[in-house]
Amino acid sequence: MDAVGTFFRLVWELGVYLFVVLPDLLPIILALATPLALGALCGVVCERSGVVNIGIEGIMLMAAFFGYLTGFALHDTVGSGQSLALGVVVAVAVGGLLGLLHSWLTVSVRADQIIAGTMMNIAAFGMTGYLNRLIITPSGRGGAGIFTPFHLSGTIAGVPLVGPVFAMFVDQGPIAMSVIVIVIALQLALFRTRWGLRTRAVGEHPKAADTVGIDVVRQRYLNVVFGCALAGLAGAFLTLESTGSFQNGMTGGRGFIALAAMIFGRWTPVGAFGGALLFGTATALGVVVNVRVPEGDLGTLMKSIPTFWYAALPYLMTIVILAGVVGRSTPPAADGVPYVKEGKA
Amino acid sequence: MIRLRGVARRIWRVASIPLLAIALAFVVAAVVIVVSSAFTSTGFDLFLPIGAYSSLLAGAFGSGNGITNTLVAAAPLIFGGLAVGLGFKGGLFNIGVAGQFLVGAFAAAIVGSALAGAPTAVGATLAMFAGALGGAAFGFIPGFLKARTGAHEVVTTIMLNNAAVLLLTWAVNDLVRAPGFSFPRTGDIGNSALPILLGRNLHLGIPLAVATAFAVRWLLDRTTIGFEIRTVGQNPNAARYAGMRPVVMTALTMTLSGLLGGVAGAIQMLGVIGFYAPGITASVGFDSIAVALLGRSDPIGILFAAVLFGAFRAGAPLMQIETSVPIEVIDIIQALVILFLAADLIVRRVFRLRAAKAGITELKTVTQSWAGGAGPAAGQGS
Numbered sequence: 001m002d003a004v005g006t007f008f009r010l011v012w013e014l015g016v017y018l019f020v021v022l023p024d025l026l027p028i029i030l031a032l033a034t035p036l037a038l039g040a041l042c043g044v045v046c047e048r049s050g051v052v053n054i055g056i057e058g059i060m061l062m063a064a065f066f067g068y069l070t071g072f073a074l075h076d077t078v079g080s081g082q083s084l085a086l087g088v089v090v091a092v093a094v095g096g097l098l099g100l101l102h103s104w105l106t107v108s109v110r111a112d113q114i115i116a117g118t119m120m121n122i123a124a125f126g127m128t129g130y131l132n133r134l135i136i137t138p139s140g141r142g143g144a145g146i147f148t149p150f151h152l153s154g155t156i157a158g159v160p161l162v163g164p165v166f167a168m169f170v171d172q173g174p175i176a177m178s179v180i181v182i183v184i185a186l187q188l189a190l191f192r193t194r195w196g197l198r199t200r201a202v203g204e205h206p207k208a209a210d211t212v213g214i215d216v217v218r219q220r221y222l223n224v225v226f227g228c229a230l231a232g233l234a235g236a237f238l239t240l241e242s243t244g245s246f247q248n249g250m251t252g253g254r255g256f257i258a259l260a261a262m263i264f265g266r267w268t269p270v271g272a273f274g275g276a277l278l279f280g281t282a283t284a285l286g287v288v289v290n291v292r293v294p295e296g297d298l299g300t301l302m303k304s305i306p307t308f309w310y311a312a313l314p315y316l317m318t319i320v321i322l323a324g325v326v327g328r329s330t331p332p333a334a335d336g337v338p339y340v341k342e343g344k345a
Numbered sequence: 346m347i348r349l350r351g352v353a354r355r356i357w358r359v360a361s362i363p364l365l366a367i368a369l370a371f372v373v374a375a376v377v378i379v380v381s382s383a384f385t386s387t388g389f390d391l392f393l394p395i396g397a398y399s400s401l402l403a404g405a406f407g408s409g410n411g412i413t414n415t416l417v418a419a420a421p422l423i424f425g426g427l428a429v430g431l432g433f434k435g436g437l438f439n440i441g442v443a444g445q446f447l448v449g450a451f452a453a454a455i456v457g458s459a460l461a462g463a464p465t466a467v468g469a470t471l472a473m474f475a476g477a478l479g480g481a482a483f484g485f486i487p488g489f490l491k492a493r494t495g496a497h498e499v500v501t502t503i504m505l506n507n508a509a510v511l512l513l514t515w516a517v518n519d520l521v522r523a524p525g526f527s528f529p530r531t532g533d534i535g536n537s538a539l540p541i542l543l544g545r546n547l548h549l550g551i552p553l554a555v556a557t558a559f560a561v562r563w564l565l566d567r568t569t570i571g572f573e574i575r576t577v578g579q580n581p582n583a584a585r586y587a588g589m590r591p592v593v594m595t596a597l598t599m600t601l602s603g604l605l606g607g608v609a610g611a612i613q614m615l616g617v618i619g620f621y622a623p624g625i626t627a628s629v630g631f632d633s634i635a636v637a638l639l640g641r642s643d644p645i646g647i648l649f650a651a652v653l654f655g656a657f658r659a660g661a662p663l664m665q666i667e668t669s670v671p672i673e674v675i676d677i678i679q680a681l682v683i684l685f686l687a688a689d690l691i692v693r694r695v696f697r698l699r700a701a702k703a704g705i706t707e708l709k710t711v712t713q714s715w716a717g718g719a720g721p722a723a724g725q726g727s
Binding site: 054105111115116118119123134135253259260308312315318322324333 | 377440486487490503506631673688690
């Protein structure tokens with residue numbers, strides 16, 4: 001009886017604690033969720049058209065590197081703002097190019113889609129590590145800088161309830177700020193436009209789509225290239241908006257957490273965004289708990305959990321979410337199946 | 346003479362695509378080396394790849410030490426490659442060898458240091474068992490989850506890799522840190538180290554790895570369990586109609602695969618590293634995937650592929666010292682090998698091959714189960 005009482009008191013204290021810290025945390029949560037959300041959108045756009053992409057991690061890493069390299073190389077010649085903007089352009093272009101490679105491999109060559117994605121991840125890890133050691137480390141120069149985040153004036157942010165939520169989306173750099181716009185635009189595009197209808201048709205029943213005159217191959221190419229450009233934007237966020245430097249393997253599994261967010265969101269943009277926010281919240285709580293220790297028994301309990309457990313939380317959560325959700329959500333029917341036109345073996 | 350030609354033709358049929366994939370990978374990587382040389386202080390160098398590859402070769406095979414280094418580096422890759430290959434046979438893609446390797450290494454380090462004073466036969470054997478058990482337990486988790494819930498092992502094993510790094514770092518920092526060292530690490534393994542058979546570092550793990558390859562081949566080809574693993578890998582639905590239990594086989598395959606991954610870590614710990622400290626890198630994880638694909642998930646093929654990648658790992662440091670071509674070029678070559686194996690259509694076009702054997706057919710099951718199509722949990726109803 002006593003244990004149950006303690007449990008409920010702890011839950012209550014956790015609720016109160018969340019209520020107190022959450023308003024301040026919201027911008028951090030969105031910033032942590034941004035690369036996950038963009039990666040998950042990449043997954044949605046690819047898989048809705050029937051192409052499995054587990055190479056998101058690698059594409060993010062490559063884009064992060066080349067975006068950083070651009071910002072880094074041009075930092076002293078053109079102004080800081082321009083070099084960062086060009087870095088983003090390069091990162092998105094690198095994402096798109098790798099998307100072209102992935103679609104060529106999976107759609108045209110009909111290589112195994114999971115192996116193609118694995119190849120992408122290993123190649124990205126090797127390529128960025130190689131160039132990092134060859135070019136950036138020996139130069140010994142400073143970084144590329146980062147976008148200065150926007151700051152909301154205190155009077156608006158101070159408005160109860162509305163203020164913190166508004167600040168969440170506005171107290172950000174340009175990439176995180178645009179995420180919500182991209183999410184809503186993609187949700188509308190996927191379910192309300194001709195592109196969306198074609199995408200879903202090609203992903204659910206390519207043969208039927210083909211008979212009504214939709215070019216399955218072209219549609220899949222288009223989607224994978226576009227999706228991977230979004231993953232490229234996620235990479236740009238990591239180096240040019242979040243950390244301002246490049247470390248080997250800095251994506252740290254985000255590409256795979258993004259896939260879990262996609263599955264959690266049942267292959268819809270808004271749902272995937274929700275999944276990304278969930279992961280962002282878990283990560284943010286792990287960080288804040290050390291800075292603002294809750295009072296009472298909850299504080300003692302949360303402090304007694306080692307930092308490394310909090311750091312592992314997003315990974316463990318991904319596993320739990322996959323185990324809990326995956327059986328009950330339905331992926332696109334033709335996901336992962338290469339399309340072979342009849343009469344063409 | 347005619348028989349000899351027949352044998353050669355059969356070898357060519359099996360090995361042509363892997364060999365040509367390696368050749369193409371080296372050619373493309375050479376282009377990367379040449380182009381990237383333009384951005385370094387030494388400047389554009391058209392002949393850099395020749396220098397780099399010859400020091401790679403010299404580092405791997407040029408001396409007695411080089412050859413033993415190659416074999417020592419190959420040993421964990423044989424176990425890791427067998428882990429991934431066994432998974433492929435059962436229709437599973439174990440990307441979690443990196444994590445299983447760490448858990449196996451950690452478990453072996455703990456038991457090994459606890460038995461540091463015991464005779465080697467006891468200490469090393471028990472430490473190996475601990476590593477195997479640790480890896481098996483770590484492989485069971487994604488296997489069980491895939492079997493019960495359909496959570497795809499490609500994501501869960503990668504997440505377990507990341508979690509393993511963090512949780513083992515915590516364990517070494519807070520639970521089992523050995524006193525008397527300036528940094529967090531486990532105690533010395535003392536007598537539990539694997540005996541050195543030859544030269545400076547050729548340890549017992551190498552013949553053990555070769556024996557294991559034959560054991561896995563026997564398991565797959567000659568036992569009922571092996572037959573069931575392969576049937577589930579080829580077609581889970583057909584296996585179910587034949588009265589096999591894909592759910593059980595999936596969990597079992599992943600556990601066995603994890604066990605091999607754990608042994609990879611254990612022999613590296615007991616034969617080479619000697620103590621567990623955070624920051625132990627496990628390039629074995631990704632290497633094992635390339636090894637298994639290159640060996641077509643056949644245990645004997647994996648032996649050859651592991652020696653090849655062992656040579657890359659053993660030769661790369663000399664290459665970096667002599668030509669300042671970064672060792673990460675090995676990862677690039679590895680990715681390219683996988684690329685040309687996965688897209689063997691490219692290799693066939695470039696070299697106008699017709700008779701060569703096709704790739705690994707079980708991969709179809711891996712990819713289909715991503716979308717719930719042919720997974721072991723499919724068709725169970727929920």
